[in-house]
Amino acid sequence: MDPSALPDALSLASATSRGVGVLVAGDNVTRLLEGLWTSLSIAGLALLIGVPLGVILGALRITRNPIVRGVLRVYLEFFRIIPTLVVLFLAYYILPAEFNVQVSGPTVAVVAFGLWVSAETSDTVRGGLVSVPDHQIDAGKALGMNDVQLLWHVRLPQSINLMIPATINLATRVIKTTSLLLLISVIDVVTVGQQIMEANRMTHPDAAFWVYGFIFLLYFIVCWPLARLAQTLEKRAKERNNG
Amino acid sequence: MNWTIVAHSLPLFARAFIVTLRLSAISVVLATVLGLALALFREYRIPVLSQASTAVEEVFRNTPLLIQLFFLYYGFPSIGIKLTASFCAVFGMSVLGAAYMSGAFQGGFGGIPRIQIESARALGLSTPQMIRYVTLPQGLARSVPAIAANAIFIVKETSVFTVIAIPELTNTARDLIGMYYHTNEYLFELVVSYAIILIPMSVVLTLLERRVRRGSFRTS
Numbered sequence: 001m002d003p004s005a006l007p008d009a010l011s012l013a014s015a016t017s018r019g020v021g022v023l024v025a026g027d028n029v030t031r032l033l034e035g036l037w038t039s040l041s042i043a044g045l046a047l048l049i050g051v052p053l054g055v056i057l058g059a060l061r062i063t064r065n066p067i068v069r070g071v072l073r074v075y076l077e078f079f080r081i082i083p084t085l086v087v088l089f090l091a092y093y094i095l096p097a098e099f100n101v102q103v104s105g106p107t108v109a110v111v112a113f114g115l116w117v118s119a120e121t122s123d124t125v126r127g128g129l130v131s132v133p134d135h136q137i138d139a140g141k142a143l144g145m146n147d148v149q150l151l152w153h154v155r156l157p158q159s160i161n162l163m164i165p166a167t168i169n170l171a172t173r174v175i176k177t178t179s180l181l182l183l184i185s186v187i188d189v190v191t192v193g194q195q196i197m198e199a200n201r202m203t204h205p206d207a208a209f210w211v212y213g214f215i216f217l218l219y220f221i222v223c224w225p226l227a228r229l230a231q232t233l234e235k236r237a238k239e240r241n242n243g
Numbered sequence: 244m245n246w247t248i249v250a251h252s253l254p255l256f257a258r259a260f261i262v263t264l265r266l267s268a269i270s271v272v273l274a275t276v277l278g279l280a281l282a283l284f285r286e287y288r289i290p291v292l293s294q295a296s297t298a299v300e301e302v303f304r305n306t307p308l309l310i311q312l313f314f315l316y317y318g319f320p321s322i323g324i325k326l327t328a329s330f331c332a333v334f335g336m337s338v339l340g341a342a343y344m345s346g347a348f349q350g351g352f353g354g355i356p357r358i359q360i361e362s363a364r365a366l367g368l369s370t371p372q373m374i375r376y377v378t379l380p381q382g383l384a385r386s387v388p389a390i391a392a393n394a395i396f397i398v399k400e401t402s403v404f405t406v407i408a409i410p411e412l413t414n415t416a417r418d419l420i421g422m423y424y425h426t427n428e429y430l431f432e433l434v435v436s437y438a439i440i441l442i443p444m445s446v447v448l449t450l451l452e453r454r455v456r457r458g459s460f461r462t463s
Contacts, residue, residue, distance in 0.1 A: 080395075081441040083402035085413060086433055093426045172305065179307035180403070190310070208321040212314040216306050223305035 022200050022207040023214055032211075035192035036218055039178035042106055042186070046113030047171055053114070054121020059151055061126040072122060079119035084177050088112045092184045105186040113174055124166040128159030161237035168230035172223045179219070189215055248428045252419055256432050259415035264440065266332060266411060267398040273337035274397060275390060278344025285345070286352050286378065287370055296345060303342035308403045311335045316407045328407045336397060336404075343393045351386030352378055388455050391448040398440055412436050 023029060061072050079087065091112035095103050132155045140154040181188040193211040200207045281296040283289075303311070315331040326334075355378065363373045405414035416433040420426050 077445065081445060082434060082437055083399040083413070085402045085405070086430075086437065089413075089416075090430060090434070093420070093430060097426065176305075176307040179309040183406070190313070206321040209314075209318040212310060212318040216310045216314055219306045219310060220302065224301060227301075227305055 020210050022196060022204045023210055025200075028196050031192050031196070032189055032214065032218070035187065035189035036222075038106070038186065039181060039188045040175065040222070042109045042181065043113065043171070043174045043178050045110045046117055046174055049110065049114035050117025051121050051167060053118035055125050057118055057122035058125025058129065061122060062129050063147075076119045076123055079116050084112075084116055085180050085183065087116055088180060088184055105181070105184045108184060109178075109181055109186060113177065117170060117174060120170050121167065124163050124170070128163045129155045131162065132158045161233075161240060165230040165234035165237065168226055168233070172226045172230070175223055175226075176219065189218065244427055244431065245425065248423075248425045249432060252425075252429065252432060255415055255419065256412070256436055259410055259412045260436050260439075262409065263398070263401055263411040263436075266329070266336070266404065266409070267401050267440075269333055270336040270340055270401065271394045271397050273333070274340025274344050274393070277337060277341035278346075278393075279348055281341055281345035282348030282352065283374060283378070285349060287374070299338065300342045300345055303339045308335060308339055308400055309406055311339065312403065312407050328409050331407060332401075332404045332409050336400060339400070340393060340397045343396065344390060347389030347393055348382065348386050350389055351384070352382040354385045355381045385455065388448065388451045391444070391451055395441060395444050395448060398444065399437075402437075 057072055057075070060068055063069065082090075088109065091108045092105075095101070095108055095111065129151070136154055136158065137150060140150045145153065178188060179190060182190045182194075193215050197207045197211055281299060284292040284296045287293075312331055312335050315326055315335055316328060319326055359377050359381070360373065363377045368376065401411055402413040404411050405417060408414065410418075412433055416429045419429045423429075
């Protein structure tokens with residue numbers, strides 16, 4: 001082993017152990033968690049608005065009216081093609097300018113993410129609804145059900161098992177996407193992290209490693225269980241559908 | 244919408260377009276190759292490597308690219324390891340992409356009947372031979388739509404590179420808006436630029452999905 005490498009490794013080790021202190025100092029962890037809570041509540045609100053809207057749009061996508069179907073398809077494709085970050089910028093710059101209102105960063109984010117969620121959900125719902133076998137629909141019709149009754153009593157109950165895991169997966173995507181909020185000046189977990197690094201710049205120059213590492217871990221702790229849950233539910237839904 | 248402003252900024256957007264395209268292409272290729280390796284490790288349950296593949300998949304699928312990039316670009320230099328912005332971008336995107344690509348390949352391999360592998364074993368084929376003559380020829384075609392979907396995802400995710408100051412499309416638009424405030428014009432160019440790259444990809448994806456659905460699903 002190269003002996004000159006040893007002091008280097010030692011100084012590296014001592015430098016990295018110093019930086020951890022930043023995390024536990026003062027109320028830094030609490031502040032980071034508060035920042036995370038801001039992100040999570042924005043994700044939660046966006047889902048609360050976007051999922052019901054998406055269910056309605058998804059149901060409309062199986063109507064016979066070609067104009068409704070076409071418009072909704074374009075709506076979906078827009079969100080499939082334009083990066084979410086760009087959607088966020090569009091909302092951030094265009095909402096206040098066009099509607100002449102003062103809109104806060106979190107509101108912009110909820111609107112932008114909500115629309116995106118509704119587009120993705122509409123496709124999940126459409127996919128689920130059309131997966132219901134034709135004979136089920138025919139049986140419903142034979143019982144004299146109208147379109148709304150068919151949707152509510154036949155299509156939805158038989159496809160909701162497939163929609164739930166997809167929606168949970170979408171939720172993890174929305175949560176991960178909240179990391180972009182700092183770009184529209186929302187005080188999210190990343191912004192708080194940067195404030196902490198800035199405040200400790202002189203005493204802990206290696207704070208970035210620990211703070212970003214910690215935020216990385218926070219996101220993983222939130223998203224991983226959700227992803228696992230979605231996986232389990234998906235497997236169960238498939239097994240049930242295959243008999 | 245002022246078209247003179249659009250025309251003036253066009254060369255800058257053209258340059259950024261190339262940057263986005265180049266970084267996307269490199270990331271897609273690396274992610275596909277690495278993703279195939281991860282999927283094969285898992286398919287053949289190779290000790291240690293297959294567990295490592297699972298770990299890479301779980302960690303990178305469940306964390307945001309932005310944090311991964313900040314960690315690489317700002318975190319590592321703070322403990323003495325300096326990396327260039329382009330390296331961080333391509334590395335982060337390739338590993339994240341591979342975590343998703345692996346899933347695409349596993350989905351494709353999963354469609355191969357188990358008896359194929361058993362027959363190959365009975366014939367005395369080695370693992371590399373089985374990969375070459377059984378898994379890949381049958382699995383790759385089935386994986387193609389999911390790979391195309393992931394490629395679209397990767398191109399879109401390159402917009403996040405803006406946070407480490409890579410002069411790609413989103414970064415260029417943000418810089419221009421910050422300097423000249425012609426928001427509508429620059430956002431319009433930004434959306435059109437992404438549409439030029441992604442609409443053809445999306446059309447190809449739709450065609451591939453239709454083809455695979457017709458080809459491999461027996462209609463009864």
